[in-house]
Amino acid sequence: MRHETNFIEWDHRGRWSEGQTEGLRITEEGWLVLAEGAAEGTYTTPEVDTLPFENLVACWNADTPEGCWVEISARVYLNEKKDWSPWGSWGRWSPYIERKNRGGEYPEEAPVIRMNCDILEPMGDFAQKLQIRARLVREKEGVTPRLRRLTASLRNRELPEIPTGEQATESFPTERVLSMPACSQMVRDPEIGNIICNPTTMTMLLAARGTQALPEQTAMTCVDLIEGFGNWTYAAAAVGMYGYRAYARFGDYDLIRREILAGRSVGVSVHYAGSREKAEERGLPYLEGAPCTTPGHILAVRGFGQEGDQEYVYVCDPAAKDDREVRRKYRKEQFLEAWSGRLCYLVDREPETKEGLYVPAFREASAEKGEDGRYRWVIDGRPYPVLPEMLSQKRSKAGRMTFMIRQKRDYPEPRMDANDLFLYPEPEEDGSFALPAGDWILYLMSNTGERWRAYRSES
Numbered sequence: 001m002r003h004e005t006n007f008i009e010w011d012h013r014g015r016w017s018e019g020q021t022e023g024l025r026i027t028e029e030g031w032l033v034l035a036e037g038a039a040e041g042t043y044t045t046p047e048v049d050t051l052p053f054e055n056l057v058a059c060w061n062a063d064t065p066e067g068c069w070v071e072i073s074a075r076v077y078l079n080e081k082k083d084w085s086p087w088g089s090w091g092r093w094s095p096y097i098e099r100k101n102r103g104g105e106y107p108e109e110a111p112v113i114r115m116n117c118d119i120l121e122p123m124g125d126f127a128q129k130l131q132i133r134a135r136l137v138r139e140k141e142g143v144t145p146r147l148r149r150l151t152a153s154l155r156n157r158e159l160p161e162i163p164t165g166e167q168a169t170e171s172f173p174t175e176r177v178l179s180m181p182a183c184s185q186m187v188r189d190p191e192i193g194n195i196i197c198n199p200t201t202m203t204m205l206l207a208a209r210g211t212q213a214l215p216e217q218t219a220m221t222c223v224d225l226i227e228g229f230g231n232w233t234y235a236a237a238a239v240g241m242y243g244y245r246a247y248a249r250f251g252d253y254d255l256i257r258r259e260i261l262a263g264r265s266v267g268v269s270v271h272y273a274g275s276r277e278k279a280e281e282r283g284l285p286y287l288e289g290a291p292c293t294t295p296g297h298i299l300a301v302r303g304f305g306q307e308g309d310q311e312y313v314y315v316c317d318p319a320a321k322d323d324r325e326v327r328r329k330y331r332k333e334q335f336l337e338a339w340s341g342r343l344c345y346l347v348d349r350e351p352e353t354k355e356g357l358y359v360p361a362f363r364e365a366s367a368e369k370g371e372d373g374r375y376r377w378v379i380d381g382r383p384y385p386v387l388p389e390m391l392s393q394k395r396s397k398a399g400r401m402t403f404m405i406r407q408k409r410d411y412p413e414p415r416m417d418a419n420d421l422f423l424y425p426e427p428e429e430d431g432s433f434a435l436p437a438g439d440w441i442l443y444l445m446s447n448t449g450e451r452w453r454a455y456r457s458e459s
Helices: 197-208 215-222 232-240 253-261 276-282 332-338
Strands: 007-011 020-022 024-026 032-034 040-044 048-053 055-063 068-078 088-093 113-116 119-122 127-138 146-155 246-250 266-272 294-307 310-316 327-331 343-347 366-369 375-379 401-407 421-423 440-446 451-456
Touching: 007 246, 020 024, 024 040, 032 040, 032 127, 048 146, 055 068, 055 088, 055 127, 055 232, 055 246, 068 119, 068 146, 088 113, 088 232, 127 146, 146 246, 197 215, 197 232, 197 266, 197 294, 197 343, 215 232, 215 401, 215 440, 232 246, 232 343, 253 266, 253 294, 253 343, 266 332, 310 332, 327 332, 366 451, 375 451
Parallel strands: none
Antiparallel strands: 007 146, 020 040, 024 032, 032 146, 040 127, 048 127, 055 119, 055 146, 068 088, 068 127, 113 119, 246 343, 266 294, 266 343, 294 310, 310 327, 366 375, 401 421, 401 440, 440 451
């Protein structure tokens, strides 16, 4: 177990054996999997003494093939009550299932904790101990979930920051800016483009590490059908599917600078106003040069530096109106005020494993042109009408889809797949749709793991 001031980690380097297992075994690589013949198993960490806290974020990296899932829960020791809380759950996780955070729905008439989206919070009290539990379940033969990591990060909002390093002071260079691919959320699927800052930022972090995905892929994988696309723990799990060590934690500015110096861009949770008038009207921090006004937003930090007497934080802000305007710089003092929650995403530069991953794969389909000149999806040799209602309410209804087409285009380095040209056809009530001239790749993706791809070529 790795234990810092406000961060605890259990993984193959951190002695799973300190906890209790039932129905599980540890592989040679150090991953937790179901024991032979077991359909369900649990891992329970030791009880961990901590500093007083009122926010707990748990994350996990797991591989869950279709037909199995994991569920992570935690309980905390409440100072005033001198007793443990009930277990609070982050919901069942797999890219192939309906993912619903419990959202604080517990059977107690007077609950003592609540799940505030992705944060477990004691209600009216502080906690000073914690315990995490992982449940691994398979629902069909021949598959097993694989848990690679558990993390817990803590915050006491009465403290301005919780230091994340062992040293009280460090000497940092004045500048380091990473070259990082960038894309805008605002040019993505029109139904969800303005609310997918979280998955768009995670897609940029993946691209910066050499793993290509599309923002809609990440969005369809990490959506919480109660909370939408803003669930930090689900987004970290979605990046972890690609084999990375990925997690959310509370930190300070020194943590960000250490990550940048190590060549790792960082995701952060901010809120800001793009004008002083909006800042005063909404009660939000003013961030000069920001593309919008938002009470909650995720962006990527790619560097820090100084120009004259002014220190800047260099970012990729997906709220920009197009891909070319995503790279921006914000005044350090204004950025720190906007980053008041001190939550960030950390992702290693290289995957810790490339074996046994279960990222939903694209299956080949076709788009056939009818006598009316319009196209229709054909999947597994059968017509598959994609109706308008199937493309709506992606953030709240299971099985809903995004439909988009892609055309290659020149774009300056560093580029990512998302910098190609993407359009979003609107099907008629019979499932038919029009395609513009040229060569296109067609994508159809659901929020429960279905992925199809087709090609239309005029050459």
